[in-house]
Structure formats: structure tokens, C-alpha cells
Amino acid sequence: MHLVVLFHNVGGYHAARLRATHAVCKTNGWTFTALQVVGQTQEHPWGNLANVITFPLQTILDTDQSKSADQDRLVRSRLSAILDHIQPDVMAIPGWGFVASRKALSWCRRHRVPTILMSESKADDEPRHWWKEVLKSWLYVRHYDSALVGSRLHADYAVSLGIPSDRVFRGYDVVDxxxxxxxxxxxxxxxxxxxxxxxxxxxxxxxxxxxxxxxxxxxxxxxxxxxxxxxxxxxxxxxxxxxxxxxxxxxxxxxxxxxxxxxxxxxxxxxxxxxxxxxxxxxxxxxxxxxxxxxxxxxxxxxxxxxxxxxxxxxxxxxxxxxxxxxxxxxxxxxxxxxxxxxxxxxxxxxxxxxxxxxxxxxxSSYRPENFAEGMLQAADKALNHARYAMDIINM
Structure with a gap:
């Protein structure tokens, strides 16, 4: 079983979560790969993280080219090529607002790969408009098979957008x-x-x-x-x-x-x-x-x-x-x-x-990287089981 986790940019606290997840995957006999959209950003110059990135990591773009009109096109094409090559069995994706997130979700749907929504959005983040929430739900959120979130507020929002509560797990927001x-x-x-x-x-x-x-x-x-x-x-x-x-x-x-x-x-x-x-x-x-x-x-x-x-x-x-x-x-x-x-x-x-x-x-102390890894594997198991159930229904 190959678990792939996508982040926009892997910084210090991402690395801690991914190290723990990599360790749990090895214990369970799974393959693990982390993906990041950009390797360096001006917004978060994390410093030298070479000593803490001890897991397989692939990078779509070396540096953030957000001022370039070609960045979205490059992300879409390179992400597709990487996923075609590494062939995930289940994939964790950060939300729905990034081009890479939407492309990853689309690729997984096309290839029938179960998906995990990673989200820390909550209902009161900004004024919500009902019609935008409906579009968000039907275009993106309802197509995820499970979710990994931070707090009860995040869980409530994910459920409101169409993910059943028994497929929502906690542990996303942790540090080392x-x-x-x-x-x-x-x-x-x-x-x-x-x-x-x-x-x-x-x-x-x-x-x-x-x-x-x-x-x-x-x-x-x-x-x-x-x-x-x-x-x-x-x-x-x-x-x-x-x-x-x-x-x-x-x-x-x-x-x-x-x-x-x-x-x-x-x-x-x-x-x-x-x-x-x-x-x-x-x-x-x-x-x-x-x-x-x-x-x-x-x-x-x-x-x-x-x-x-x-x-x-x-x-x-x-x-x-x-x-x-x-x-x-x-x-x-x-x-x-x-x-x-x-x-x-x-x-x-x-x-x-x-x-x-x-x-x-x-x-x-209850918000450690191990909690992220535990929640991730619970969400992965639920996503895989839900996807199998859905395929059984289709094939009946």
C-alpha cells in the first residue's frame, strides 16, 4: 500500500508530521512518499531542514514562481507526471483552494485512487455565501473519501460540506x-x-x-x-x-x-x-x-x-x-x-x-506528530474501505 501526502511547502512542522507518518507506514509495511509543490518560498524561509527531512520527498517546483503565468500549468503537468510514475494507492491532499490540490483530486478521481482531505478550515474563517458553499461541496469536498482535521470546529465544517462524521479524524494541527x-x-x-x-x-x-x-x-x-x-x-x-x-x-x-x-x-x-x-x-x-x-x-x-x-x-x-x-x-x-x-x-x-x-x-502534549500519523492512517483505512464499498456498489 502506497500512501502519498501532498503539501504546498514542507517546513519544520510539516517535516515532523511526515517523519512520524513515514515511521508508522514502515511499521505497517506501507510505502510512503511526501510531495511538495514548491521547495522554497519567500513567505516561509524555514532555514536548513536537511537534517529533519528523513523521508522520501519529491518536489514539483524548486522555487515559488507565483508571479509567473506559467506556474499553474507547470504544477498541473508535473504533478500528473509524478503521480503517473509513483502510483499512489491512497493520497492525502490539503484542502481545495490550491491548484495542486484540485489537480491531485482530479487525478485521483480519474484513476480511482481514494483520497483524504487535510483541512483546517472552519465556518467562521470568513463570511460564507450559501451558493459558494454548495459549489465547494459538490465540486470538491464530497469527492473525498475521508478527512483529517485539527479541531472540532474544523470537523464540524467538513461535515457541513458533505463528509460523513464517521469519516472525519483528528490530529492534523501538531508540531514537534x-x-x-x-x-x-x-x-x-x-x-x-x-x-x-x-x-x-x-x-x-x-x-x-x-x-x-x-x-x-x-x-x-x-x-x-x-x-x-x-x-x-x-x-x-x-x-x-x-x-x-x-x-x-x-x-x-x-x-x-x-x-x-x-x-x-x-x-x-x-x-x-x-x-x-x-x-x-x-x-x-x-x-x-x-x-x-x-x-x-x-x-x-x-x-x-x-x-x-x-x-x-x-x-x-x-x-x-x-x-x-x-x-x-x-x-x-x-x-x-x-x-x-x-x-x-x-x-x-x-x-x-x-x-x-x-x-x-x-x-x-496531546498534539504530537504521532497524533498526526495515527489520524492519517485511520483516515487512510477509512478512505480505502469507503472506496472499495463504492466500487462494490458500482459493480453490482
Missing amino acids: HDYFVAEAEQARHNPDAVRQQQPQIPCRPYFLAVTRFIPRKNVSRLINAYHAYRQQVAEPWDLVLCGSGIEADNLQQQAQHLKLDAWVKFPGFVPYTVIAHWYGLAKALIHPALQEQWGLVVNEACAAGLPIICSDTVGARYDLVHSDKNGFLFNPNSTDDLTRCLVALHQLEETQRQHWGERSRAIA
Whole structure:
């Protein structure tokens, strides 16, 4: 049995999931292949991942050519050629919005290969129009044989689009939990050595946000809330904003205008290979997004043992953030509500903050790569059985 898993681009957390899946496939006597549409992207420069990609991986395009009119044509033709060559018996495909996803689904339907939908879409991601939902369901979603999703919210949405609930499995949104535990603890035990290697990490206590600088990530409101927070507490912490994006210049200008230059830090994009050290030396993670399908940085920060301040629209909110137990939830449209959470977390006793961080780690321990692999094989078995049943009906 040959399982093929397609991603747009294999980064650090994808690699962890795929390693675990490869291991389970080997245990079960299955063949495994990972496919990625592009090998390098500007949006996610993951850094050198050669040591963590220990599974068969094929790449359709070496670099992202999204500005080229020929990219879609190249993806379609090369993906078809690869699938013709490797001949999957069951294939996991990320959603329906990518050209590669739709092409893979079409190829599998044509060759009667069972398919697994990998999805972290939920109903409240954006305003939904009934006629678009009907088209989405009939053109794409109903043709999948099973699904692997992250949360209950994702499962509910997949069911609403036509996948029976008994064919929907959990475990999609995981990270390499043990890696973030180990690296964060290393940073705490050797902070001077870590800061010598990464001098941009502040020596003062700091809140941390790891995000992209685009409007829906809501970083501008976070800066305003941080400005208000500084006026309400003694000895306020710094704010570190790791990331890059189209709003970077505007956000830095905003911090300058509010005279926050000395306390709001913009270290740029911090690669996967070292980001755990930034978690390890932080006081808490803030995830301020207006909308987020899941939020894997919450997994990472929980594994690193941090309390969490999280928007109540983030997909991981019910799973990973338990209000007043390991963090706070807030309304991302309210600067005052976010300020309240910053002040409240700052004012906790240090022992309680540590207890919340320990609770975060315990919660996140159920979201490991092995959970992805287990869910994937359950979804594969269900897809294969459903496809066989459908063929039996056709052949009656």
C-alpha cells in the first residue's frame, strides 16, 4: 500500500508530521512518499531542514514562481507526471483552494485512487455565501473519501460540506512537541550562551508574538494595547514581534510614533531552527489575530512552557488555551480587552505564571506528530474501505 501526502511547502512542522507518518507506514509495511509543490518560498524561509527531512520527498517546483503565468500549468503537468510514475494507492491532499490540490483530486478521481482531505478550515474563517458553499461541496469536498482535521470546529465544517462524521479524524494541527520542550529548556538553563548566539533576544523580560505582518494578524492593535499596558503597570516588559510582511514598515513607524522604540523589538523572521530559544526566554506568547484557522505558534509556545494570550477567533483556542488556567482569551477587535489581558498576566505571581506554563505544556502534549500519523492512517483505512464499498456498489 502506497500512501502519498501532498503539501504546498514542507517546513519544520510539516517535516515532523511526515517523519512520524513515514515511521508508522514502515511499521505497517506501507510505502510512503511526501510531495511538495514548491521547495522554497519567500513567505516561509524555514532555514536548513536537511537534517529533519528523513523521508522520501519529491518536489514539483524548486522555487515559488507565483508571479509567473506559467506556474499553474507547470504544477498541473508535473504533478500528473509524478503521480503517473509513483502510483499512489491512497493520497492525502490539503484542502481545495490550491491548484495542486484540485489537480491531485482530479487525478485521483480519474484513476480511482481514494483520497483524504487535510483541512483546517472552519465556518467562521470568513463570511460564507450559501451558493459558494454548495459549489465547494459538490465540486470538491464530497469527492473525498475521508478527512483529517485539527479541531472540532474544523470537523464540524467538513461535515457541513458533505463528509460523513464517521469519516472525519483528528490530529492534523501538531508540531514537534519534544523539540520545543528540549530547546526551550536549553535556553532557560543557558540564557547567556543563547543570547551570545542570538544577541537580538532582549535581556529584559518580554512578551513574544511570532506572526506575519499582514492586516489579519492584528499586530497594529497589539502595539496600541501594549502602549496602554505600559501606562498601567510598574516595570513593564518588552514586546518582541518576530516576523515579516507587508506591514513591517508601518508597524515600526507606529511604534516610533508612540515612542516605544526602546521596548518594541522587530528582529525580523526568526527561522524554525532557533525560534524555540525565543520562546524559552519569553514570559508569554501573544496571538492577536483577527482570524486564524488554527495557530501553530500556540502549539509551539505551549510546548515551550509559556502562558498564552490568545484571540478568541483563533482555531486552537478551545483545544490549547484554557482561560484562567494557562492563559487568557480576548476579543481581537477590542484594544481594551487585549490590554486587560497583558496587565493581568503581568500581575500574576511568578510561581503562578510558571504553573500556567507547565499546564500549557501538559495540554500541548496531546498534539504530537504521532497524533498526526495515527489520524492519517485511520483516515487512510477509512478512505480505502469507503472506496472499495463504492466500487462494490458500482459493480453490482
